[in-house]
Amino acid sequence: xxxxxxxxxxxxxxxxxxxxxxxxxxxxxxxxxxxxxxxxxxxxxxxxxxxxxxxxxxxxxxxxxxxxxxxxxxxxxxxxxxxxxxxxxxxxxxxxxxxxxxxxxxxxxxxxxxxxxxxxxxxxxxxxxxxxxxxxxxxxxxxxxxxxxxxxxxxxxxxxxxxxxxxxxxxxxxxxxxxxxxxxxxxxxxxxxxxxxxxxxxxxxxxxxxxxxxxxxxxxxxxxxxxxxxxxxxxxxxxxxxxxxxxxxxxxxxxxxxxxxxxxxxxxxxx
Amino acid sequence: xxxxxxxxxxxxxxxxxxxxxxxxxxxxxxxxxxxxxxxxxxxxxxxxxxxxxxxxxxxxxxxxxxxxxxxxxxxxxxxxxxxxxxxxxxxxxxxxxxxxxxxxxxxxxxxxxxxxxxxxxxxxxxxxxxxxxxxxxxxxxxxxxxxxxxxxxxxxxxxxxxxxxxxxxxxxxxxxxxxxxxxxxxxxxxxxxxxxxxxxxxxxxxxxxxxxxxxxxxxxxxxxxxxxxxxxxxxxxxxxxxxxxxxxxxxxxxxxxxxxxxxxxxxxxxxxxxxxxxxxxxxxxxxxxxxxxxxxxxxxxxxxxxxxxxxxxxxxxxxxxxxxxxxxxxxxxxxxxxxxxxxxxxxxxxxxxxxxxxxxxxxxxxxxxxxxxxxxxxxxxxxxxxxxxxxxxxxxxxxxxxxxxxxxxxxxxxxxxx
Numbered sequence: 216x217x218x219x220x221x222x223x224x225x226x227x228x229x230x231x232x233x234x235x236x237x238x239x240x241x242x243x244x245x246x247x248x249x250x251x252x253x254x255x256x257x258x259x260x261x262x263x264x265x266x267x268x269x270x271x272x273x274x275x276x277x278x279x280x281x282x283x284x285x286x287x288x289x290x291x292x293x294x295x296x297x298x299x300x301x302x303x304x305x306x307x308x309x310x311x312x313x314x315x316x317x318x319x320x321x322x323x324x325x326x327x328x329x330x331x332x333x334x335x336x337x338x339x340x341x342x343x344x345x346x347x348x349x350x351x352x353x354x355x356x357x358x359x360x361x362x363x364x365x366x367x368x369x370x371x372x373x374x375x376x377x378x379x380x381x382x383x384x385x386x387x388x389x390x391x392x393x394x395x396x397x398x399x400x401x402x403x404x405x406x407x408x409x410x411x412x413x414x415x416x417x418x419x420x421x422x423x424x425x426x427x428x429x430x431x432x433x434x435x436x437x438x439x440x441x442x443x444x445x446x447x448x449x450x451x452x453x454x455x456x457x458x459x460x461x462x463x464x465x466x467x468x469x470x471x472x473x474x475x476x477x478x479x480x481x482x483x484x485x486x
Numbered sequence: 487x488x489x490x491x492x493x494x495x496x497x498x499x500x501x502x503x504x505x506x507x508x509x510x511x512x513x514x515x516x517x518x519x520x521x522x523x524x525x526x527x528x529x530x531x532x533x534x535x536x537x538x539x540x541x542x543x544x545x546x547x548x549x550x551x552x553x554x555x556x557x558x559x560x561x562x563x564x565x566x567x568x569x570x571x572x573x574x575x576x577x578x579x580x581x582x583x584x585x586x587x588x589x590x591x592x593x594x595x596x597x598x599x600x601x602x603x604x605x606x607x608x609x610x611x612x613x614x615x616x617x618x619x620x621x622x623x624x625x626x627x628x629x630x631x632x633x634x635x636x637x638x639x640x641x642x643x644x645x646x647x648x649x650x651x652x653x654x655x656x657x658x659x660x661x662x663x664x665x666x667x668x669x670x671x672x673x674x675x676x677x678x679x680x681x682x683x684x685x686x687x688x689x690x691x692x693x694x695x696x697x698x699x700x701x702x703x704x705x706x707x708x709x710x711x712x713x714x715x716x717x718x719x720x721x722x723x724x725x726x727x728x729x730x731x732x733x734x735x736x737x738x739x740x741x742x743x744x745x746x747x748x749x750x751x752x753x754x755x756x757x758x759x760x761x762x763x764x765x766x767x768x769x770x771x772x773x774x775x776x777x778x779x780x781x782x783x784x785x786x787x788x789x790x791x792x793x794x795x796x797x798x799x800x801x802x803x804x805x806x807x808x809x810x811x812x813x814x815x816x817x818x819x820x821x822x823x824x825x826x827x828x829x830x831x832x833x834x835x836x837x838x839x840x841x842x843x844x845x846x847x848x849x850x851x852x853x854x855x856x857x858x859x860x861x862x863x864x865x866x867x868x869x870x871x872x873x874x875x876x877x878x879x880x881x882x883x884x885x886x887x888x889x890x891x892x893x894x895x896x897x898x899x900x901x902x903x904x
Contacts, residue, residue: 307887336685339692339713339726392883399860406856410849419714421655421725421837423845424646426547428516438509442502448880449498479516 218276223332225269226290230328232262233297233321240314255313256304263297270294277334282350283341285476289327291350292472295358296320299397303362307393316365323361326473345415352407357468359401360440364465366394367458374454391453394461395444402440409433428479432471439464495558496565504559511555515546553647560643567636574629581629582621583866583877590886592874592893598900599869605896606867619870628880631859638852642845649841654722659751660695661732661831672702673719675709680729680832688786693726695832711834721838728833731770733794734826738815745821751831761800761819768795768807770828782809794825 239255270290273281281287300316303309337346370390412430417423424430443460446452452460494500518538519526527535527544542549603613603620611622658666660677667674675697683691695711699719711717717724730751737746737758748756750767757764771784774793782795792812798805808816815822863880867889876882876889 336689336691339690342692343714389883392881396860396881396884403853403856403860406853410846410853413845413849417723417842418716419725421716421723421727421835422839423842426515426520431512431516435509435512438505442505445498445502475516 218272222269222272222276225265225272226328226332229262229266229269230321230324232258232265233293233317233324236262236313237317237321240311240317244311244314252311252313255317259297259304259313259317260301263294263301266290266294266297273334279337280347280351282346282354283337284331284335286327286330286332288350288472289323289330291354292357292361293320293323293327295354296323296361297358299355299358299362300365303393303397307389309389309393312366312369315369316362319361319365340419343415343419345411345418349408349411349415352404352411356401356404356408357472359397359404360461360465360468363394363397363401363461366390366397367461367465370394370458371455371462387454391457394458395447398440398443398461398464402437402444405433405437405440409437428475429471432467432475432479436464436467436471439467492565496562496569498566501559501562501566504555504562507555508559511546511552514543518543518546520545520547556643556647560640563636563640567633571630571633574633577864578626578629581626581864582616583868583879585868585875585877588882589868589875589877592876592886592890593872596897597874597893599871601900602874602893602896603869605892605899609892611865611867613869619868619873621869622867624865625858625862626864628858628863628865631855631857631863633855634858635852635855638848638850638855641848641851643848645841645844645848647841649839649844653837653839653841655835655837655839657727657833657835659728659730659732659831659833661749661751661829664831668722671720671722674700676700677832678708680830682729682787682830684787688788690787693729693832695726695834721840723837725835725837726832727835730831730833731772731828732831733767733770733828735765735767736824736826738822738824740820740822758821761821763805763818764799765823766797766799767825768797770794770825772828774809789828792828796823796825798823 236255236258239251239258243249243251243255270281273287281291296316297320300313300320304312370387374387409430412433413423416425416430439460443452443457443464446460447457519530522544524535524539524544527539529535531538538544542551546552603622606622607613609624611624613620613622660666660680662677662679665674665676677695677697679694679696681694683694685691692712697709697711697717698706699709699717700706701719709717711724711726713726716726733750735748735750735756736744738744745760746756746758748765750756750770754767755764756767769782771782771793772787772789772791773785774791775783775785777783782793794810794812795807796810796816797807798816798818805818810816810825812827813824815824860880863878865885866877868875868877874889874893876886878885
């Protein structure tokens with residue numbers, strides 16, 4: 216048994232724990248006791264720790280951060296989703312938020328598990344110190360948008376029940392502000408992703424902006440979220456339309472992340 | 487009427503519409519292949535092809551339409567910002583908010599107002615007394631957050647547009663020993679060496695071009711370019727972007743005199759006048775082998791088993807094709823054609839774009855603006871004998887939670903002191 220074995224084992228274990236956590240949240244929502252919610256939160260934390268271990272093993276194996284092919288992006292993306300979720304969970308102590316976020320995490324983990332896990336040496340274009348800051352901020356940004364999308368789905372499905380006294384869900388106002396704050400944070404991080412990408416492109420590809428499909432789609436995502444922020448702030452857009460926008464924004468994120476690679480190959484095609 | 491038009495042009499509503507138009511137009515450019523010739527679009531999209539080309543969908547991002555939309559957007563953004571900026575600046579100086587229905591009074595009986603005021607001061611708030619009570623304030627600068635953000639965007643767009651007008655770029659190929667003169671810019675350089683750093687599995691770790699740069703009135707200096715490490719000479723950047731094999735061919739007569747010597751780099755054809763003969767170098771294979779279909783391939787970029795695939799054509803057409811080793815002659819009538827050797831050449835892209843600098847300055851301002859808008863937004867706490875009301879336009883909910891926690895903490899400290 217070597218590092219590769221342990222890395223793959225911990226990846227799979229983390230995947231399974233994430234599924235268990237998501238199920239725990241559903242059991243709670245479907246009428247289970249408060250214990251189910253607590254167990255699910257701690258399961259998410261346990262999954263996150265095992266997942267972190269898997270990533271650390273991969274770093275040891277490859278001697279670099281896990282940011283260089285689609286498997287590593289997807290695994291890191293999942294890690295970012297769970298990280299942001301846990302921070303929100305422990306800071307604001309929301310119940311049942313996980314029921315809408317953890318499914319996104321395990322879907323992304325499932326996508327990762329279908330991709331090639333081979334460790335390949337970095338191609339020349341990726342050998343840059345900008346790699347870690349560019350992709351690292353993308354992981355945090357995408358993770359935030361995923362959590363905001365989970366919140367929005369939660370709101371859209373349950374908005375009629377949210378303000379009832381016996382509701383297990385956070386009240387509608389708290390939901391609304393929280394999703395707005397998370398999107399604002401994701402937006403700041405996305406701005407950093409785009410700016411660091413431009414600096415890196417200047418040194419690697421000669422043009423700081425080349426309208427590569429991935430660049431263009433990240434700009435589109437940025438535009439969508441800035442529309443959301445303007446409407447939310449200036450027109451007091453709340454509730455349903457804002458929630459729909461948060462979902463559309465995340466669809467854009469997913470398209471930028473997965474769709475562009477499959478449908479619109481360009482400079483960013485690293486497989 | 488004119489006023490109504492200006493009002494609309496500088497409105498948020500119009501801004502949002504422009505955002506969406508820009509997004510949709512950008513999507514078109516990612517879906518339709520860019521920069522192909524007219525025939526491609528006619529074949530691919532039939533009757534719509536000509537309409538698409540007319541609407542410049544073949545070069546969305548450099549089209550007049552896109553430029554126009556972006557310029558209108560800049561006008562909208564500047565107008566919008568100029569409308570709100572005076573209000574923001576005034577608020578930065580002396581604004582005290584009033585409480586709204588969303589604002590919660592956090593006062594509880596145990597609280598000592600003076601204690602709490604000094605607590606807020608310790609947390610970085612400025613406590614100001616007025617005629618009807620006091621208020622604590624922090625991050626007043628945040629009032630201009632949106633204007634700073636917009637300024638950043640305007641600088642980015644204008645910087646990029648103006649920069650693009652003066653971009654100089656190109657591509658050169660150099661084999662070791664070759665010299666390239668950039669007389670216009672007052673420098674010349676010579677490629678001393680070009681080599682690949684290969685891994686054990688044959689994949690490329692890195693490409694290196696070693697150059698000597700001769701600049702007017704300066705000592706010659708050595709420089710190395712690799713991917714992610716361009717060479718900057720007075721704002722002109724040189725990038726490692728390509729490589730290939732340069733092959734030297736000689737045409738000799740039976741007596742051994744060299745009639746013609748040519749280097750094959752990117753163009754695979756060489757024409758020999760005297761015999762009206764075209765030599766096509768189909769490929770150079772440093773590590774020659776055949777695939778299952780009998781086509782020549784190279785197993786690696788290591789020179790282990792070099793071979794050339796050559797095709798000859800004359801006035802009547804195809805003559806013959808050959809696989810030859812370095813130095814091995816091909817006989818045609820009374821001449822001999824041979825490939826002497828091959829060396830790696832480097833392909834360097836160069837680009838000078840001063841737009842990068844304003845774009846970067848704009849990006850920094852934009853990021854600062856976003857930070858001001860969402861993190862250093864103005865925070866107020868209205869304080870009177872029986873009121874502690876956190877007020878902010880940005881994030882009442884989060885700010886209220888924060889102040890609640892702060893008050894709890896103060897209570898704890900007080901408990902410990904007693």
